Amino acid sequence: xxxxxxxxxxxxxxxxxxxxxxxxxxxxxxxxxxxxxxxxxxxxxxxxxxxxxxxxxxxxxxxxxxxxxxxxxxxxxxxxxxxxxxxxxxxxxxxxxxxxxxxxxxxxxxxxxxxxxxxxxxxxxxxxxxxxxx
Amino acid sequence: xxxxxxxxxxxxxxxxxxxxxxxxxxxxxxxxxxxxxxxxxxxxxxxxxxxxxxxxxxxxxxxxxxxxxxxxxxxxxxxxxxxxxxxxxxxxxxxxxxxxxxxxxxxxxxxxxxxxxxxxxxxxxxxxxxxxxx
DNA sequence: GTTACAGTTGACGTATACGTCAACTAAGGA
DNA sequence: TCCTTAGTTGACGTATACGTCAACTGTAAC
Numbered sequence: 001x002x003x004x005x006x007x008x009x010x011x012x013x014x015x016x017x018x019x020x021x022x023x024x025x026x027x028x029x030x031x032x033x034x035x036x037x038x039x040x041x042x043x044x045x046x047x048x049x050x051x052x053x054x055x056x057x058x059x060x061x062x063x064x065x066x067x068x069x070x071x072x073x074x075x076x077x078x079x080x081x082x083x084x085x086x087x088x089x090x091x092x093x094x095x096x097x098x099x100x101x102x103x104x105x106x107x108x109x110x111x112x113x114x115x116x117x118x119x120x121x122x123x124x125x126x127x128x129x130x131x132x133x134x
Numbered sequence: 135x136x137x138x139x140x141x142x143x144x145x146x147x148x149x150x151x152x153x154x155x156x157x158x159x160x161x162x163x164x165x166x167x168x169x170x171x172x173x174x175x176x177x178x179x180x181x182x183x184x185x186x187x188x189x190x191x192x193x194x195x196x197x198x199x200x201x202x203x204x205x206x207x208x209x210x211x212x213x214x215x216x217x218x219x220x221x222x223x224x225x226x227x228x229x230x231x232x233x234x235x236x237x238x239x240x241x242x243x244x245x246x247x248x249x250x251x252x253x254x255x256x257x258x259x260x261x262x263x264x265x266x267x268x
Numbered sequence: 269g270t271t272a273c274a275g276t277t278g279a280c281g282t283a284t285a286c287g288t289c290a291a292c293t294a295a296g297g298a
Numbered sequence: 299t300c301c302t303t304a305g306t307t308g309a310c311g312t313a314t315a316c317g318t319c320a321a322c323t324g325t326a327a328c
Contacts, residue, residue, distance in 0.1 A: 007275070018275080023316060036324065037276055054237045059193020061314070072244055080259045083252050090249050097238050097245075103188045104231050104238070110206055111231075115224050118217050125214045141305070152305080157286060170294070171306055195284070269328100276323070284314085293306070298299100 004033070004040035014049060024052060027062045029069065048073060058100060068093055138167070138174035148183060158186060161196045163203065182207060192234060202227055 007018045024030055025039075029052045032039040041049075048069050055065035071089060078086075141152045158164055159173075163186045166173040175183075182203050189199035205223055212220070 017317075019318085020316065022276085027315090038324075039275080054241060057193065057237050058234055058241070059191065063314090068241075072248055077255050080256060083256050083259075086252050087249060087256075090245055090252070094242065094245055097242055100192055100234070101238055103191050104235055107188060107192070107202075108228065108231055111224055111228055114206055115221060118220050118224070121211050122214060122217050122221075125217075151287075153288085154286065156306090161285090172294080173305080197284090271328085272326090274323100274325085277321090279320085280318085282315100282317075286312085288309100288311075290309085291307090293304100295302105295304085297302085 004042055005046065007032075007039050007041065010041045010046065010049065013046075014053060021049075024049070024062065028066050029062060044073075058097075138176055139180065141173050141175070144175045144180065144183065147180075148187060155183075158183070158196065162200050163196060178207075192231070 005013075007021055010016075011018050011021055021030070021039075021041075025032065030041070030045045030048050032041045032045050034040065051069045051072060052062070052065045055068050056062070060068065067089065071086060071093070074086070077083070139147075141155055144150075145152050145155055155164070155173075155175075159166065164175070164179045164182050166175045166179050168174065185203045185206060186196070186199045189202050190196070194202065201223065205220060205227070208220070211217070
């Protein structure tokens with residue numbers, strides 16, 4: 001279950017280019033193993049990539065994505081000081097996410113109203129057409 | 135209630151620079167009136183700006199923000215063809231928003247788990263400290 | 269062995285979203 | 299009238315996130 005992926009396989013699966021994957025590696029988002037010079041992507045890399053793209057869709061920069069991923073995928077638990085910093089970062093990112101949540105809800109709300117007006121307008125036009133064509 | 139805002143006032147209110155406001159104008163997000171060469175921002179400009187920044191926070195490009203804003207702030211109702219295109223765009227943007235919503239929920243979920251583990255770890259450390267210091 | 273092909277490392281190019289600076293202007297106060 | 303201040307238009311610079319191409323390498327199949 002742990003056979004490695006080639007860069008092309010991973011790129012296809014996530015609809016990216018090899019260039020993008022190498023770029024993400026450069027930014028510390030993933031760190032695939034190597035056989036010679038060739039990159040071998042593990043399931044862990046795949047998971048980190050999935051999280052990174054999730055962050056991207058939410059408008060986080062790659063740097064922020066790396067931060068978030070490293071929260072989820074920590075090496076060692078670390079000491080109390082580290083853990084407190086981790087909790088702080090979590091709270092910070094959560095605040096941002098909740099803001100985005102409010103933004104989405106507001107947008108969906110207005111969008112619904114606009115759609116309703118739009119449909120009402122279309123209905124009026126349709127009624128006119130039927131009236132004239134009779 | 136409709137006194138115009140200077141570029142500095144608007145910039146301060148939204149924590150932007152005048153340069154950013156002029157850039158947004160260049161991209162068609164806002165179109166302030168002029169007294170001579172000086173820009174005068176109306177409440178409508180203010181509203182469009184608010185919507186634009188909301189879009190930005192959600193990771194939309196300025197171009198996409200313009201599209202979204204123009205959905206909300208249409209000039210004339212337009213014919214049936216226009217209205218149908220409008221509905222299509224609404225559905226498209228709604229799909230993107232719902233995807234972001236799922237992404238946020240997933241992220242918040244994992245974040246909660248990580249935080250719980252983190253707090254548990256801190257508690258363990260704290261207990262050890264108390265035990266040793268007695 | 270060699271041919272084909274996937275992969276690698278630079279290096280430069282590009283789109284987006286502004287920052288920064290220079291040079292000019294228009295308006296209001298001493 | 300002169301000076302200060304806010305605003306204007308270029309123009310170039312910069313960070314992010316890759317695209318693109320060139321030149322090389324390693325590996326697998328024949």
